[in-house]
Amino acid sequence: MPGLAPDIAERLSRNPDGLLPAVVQQHDTGEVLMLAWMDDEALHRTLTTGRATYWSRSRGEYWVKGETSGNRQWVREVRLDCDADTILIKVDQEGPACHTGTRTCFDDGLITQELP
Amino acid sequence: MPGLAPDIAERLSRNPDGLLPAVVQQHDTGEVLMLAWMDDEALHRTLTTGRATYWSRSRGEYWVKGETSGNRQWVREVRLDCDADTILIKVDQEGPACHTGTRTCFDDGLITQELP
Numbered sequence: 165m166p167g168l169a170p171d172i173a174e175r176l177s178r179n180p181d182g183l184l185p186a187v188v189q190q191h192d193t194g195e196v197l198m199l200a201w202m203d204d205e206a207l208h209r210t211l212t213t214g215r216a217t218y219w220s221r222s223r224g225e226y227w228v229k230g231e232t233s234g235n236r237q238w239v240r241e242v243r244l245d246c247d248a249d250t251i252l253i254k255v256d257q258e259g260p261a262c263h264t265g266t267r268t269c270f271d272d273g274l275i276t277q278e279l280p
Numbered sequence: 281m282p283g284l285a286p287d288i289a290e291r292l293s294r295n296p297d298g299l300l301p302a303v304v305q306q307h308d309t310g311e312v313l314m315l316a317w318m319d320d321e322a323l324h325r326t327l328t329t330g331r332a333t334y335w336s337r338s339r340g341e342y343w344v345k346g347e348t349s350g351n352r353q354w355v356r357e358v359r360l361d362c363d364a365d366t367i368l369i370k371v372d373q374e375g376p377a378c379h380t381g382t383r384t385c386f387d388d389g390l391i392t393q394e395l396p
Contacts, residue, residue, distance in 0.1 A: 198361065199301060199303060211391070242391050242392040243389040244391055245386050246382075246388070273359040274359050275327070276355075
């Protein structure tokens, strides 16, 4: 079975575990929804299925976002950064992105309100 | 010298190198500008100075974004995600965020135009 296209695979700069962080953004509002991790196969599946697919570091398996929760991510665009060590995924998120039930994983995490 | 506030420090889930990925977003347009890395001290400096400060993994030193290039990041908001293993920094970015001269580090990195 062919995997990730060689011209993309040869550009990727992976961490020692073979992973890249993927920033997931709602395509129209610009909300940063979450950060997840991808290896070559997760990126390949994401690009070919149009459904955001990640590598779960805690469970040691692939997960298609929303497969159990129903809160699916339909991929609109995928980009690599200048060093090809980070992925940006623009998606259309159904429902909440966070397992806590909030829209984004950052909604309850404010640690500053006033800066210098 | 006091460092990062204990109530924040005790929440952080760091990688084996003591770092967390920081997603950097333009506060008003929502553009994802770049991804960088922070340890406790970088986060402390970011929160107390209002200037985005990262740990450079390649150079092994702290860097205040824009200190040499002039393309400074003025911090508007800092958030942790639900697992406290990712930071979201909303900034006001002066000029290009990317060392290549593009506004964001993802501008030239499109790897999909049409998905299933």
